Amino acid sequence: MSSFRFILEPYRGKNSRFICPSCKRNYQFTRYIDTLKEAYISNEVGICNHKNSCGYHMSPKQYFRNKGSMQSYSAYLPSDVMSKPMKQKVDYIYPIILNKSMNPSFKNNFITYLKSIIDSEKVKHLVNLYNIGSYNRFGNSSTIFWQVDHSGKIRTGKIITYNSTSGRRIKKQYPPTNWVHSIMKPNNFNLKQCLFGEHLLHHYPNKPVAIVESEKTAIIAAAKLPNYLWLATGSINEFKPSKLNVLKGRRVVAFPDLGAYDYWLKNAALINFPIEISNYLEKNATTKQRDKGLDIADFL
Ligand SMILES: [Zn+2]
Structure with a gap:
């Protein structure tokens, strides 16, 4: 499995962040996507923003090792996400x-x-x-x-x-x-x-x-x-x-x-x-x- 195939979903606003399966905080969980299938992997595969207080991280590698690589995907990405170059917003410091x-x-x-x-x-x-x-x-x-x-x-x-x-x-x-x-x-x-x-x-x-x-x-x-x-x-x-x-x-x-x-x-x-x-x-x-x-x- 190429490590470039599975990436953390680039930030596209609040709705591209999810509920953390561990600490349950919303809009704090970044999911991995399969860039080949243009789909999300299961909703437990990702990383929590709260590195210190929560620390939850499950990589695609861990997930497929446990569940087998034939798992079906939980959701597909909006059709325009992968085809268009991602127009990322720039973040600033206060x-x-x-x-x-x-x-x-x-x-x-x-x-x-x-x-x-x-x-x-x-x-x-x-x-x-x-x-x-x-x-x-x-x-x-x-x-x-x-x-x-x-x-x-x-x-x-x-x-x-x-x-x-x-x-x-x-x-x-x-x-x-x-x-x-x-x-x-x-x-x-x-x-x-x-x-x-x-x-x-x-x-x-x-x-x-x-x-x-x-x-x-x-x-x-x-x-x-x-x-x-x-x-x-x-x-x-x-x-x-x-x-x-x-x-x-x-x-x-x-x-x-x-x-x-x-x-x-x-x-x-x-x-x-x-x-x-x-x-x-x-x-x-x-x-x-x-x-x-x-x-x-x-x-x-
Ligand atoms: Zn968390």
Whole structure:
């Protein structure tokens, strides 16, 4: 049985969620569907949203192992569900969550680091401009890079922990990278990421836009080269048309990390407006710097 055949039903509003067979709460149970037969498996096959208080989960594999694979299906999906590309709604985070994370009394290693390399008034300005939040659970002094889109809606926040002296990421830590949406609503949050800093586009309608991979690089570059509006994709793979289309009509130059130049150049060709891909790093880096995959912030 291919694991792609059976999937949890994508969220299509309240009616695509059901009564949990264990805790009996309604609209909280996500059922598995058979994408080949376009049908629901039995109404006990699915996962409860209440992971901690209930924890019920029966996979198709468990079900067929117990009952045999010849079970008939309990219901078919509405005919248009599988044929049309699913138009998923996007879920957002409430602004109060972002506001709470901006409490200046929280510890934040990244902000401490920034203050060691950049004037502290400037740091304060950038923290507010880019919504750099703090997250102090698990004994960490972590940073939240909020993804706020061009219309001011909050898509999610990426949580990273840095060393306050070196400014490097601490990877041997639990959890290494986390997301606000997966802490808040692990099961049926429809995430659509946006560029980090995207909300600033209409604040600076005339500034040319510079794109980098990491949020940290965008912040440092914003302090050192303020003639550009610096935005971050968040990862090498997020440099893609669906995320960059919001920049149409702007002058855009991208600064890929060392080693990412070819990939970003290829992706830029798929976009229907021009994005300049800077080869500054590729041209100026030493072999040692290249091995480390340094980014533009390391050169500023
Ligand atoms: Zn339940």
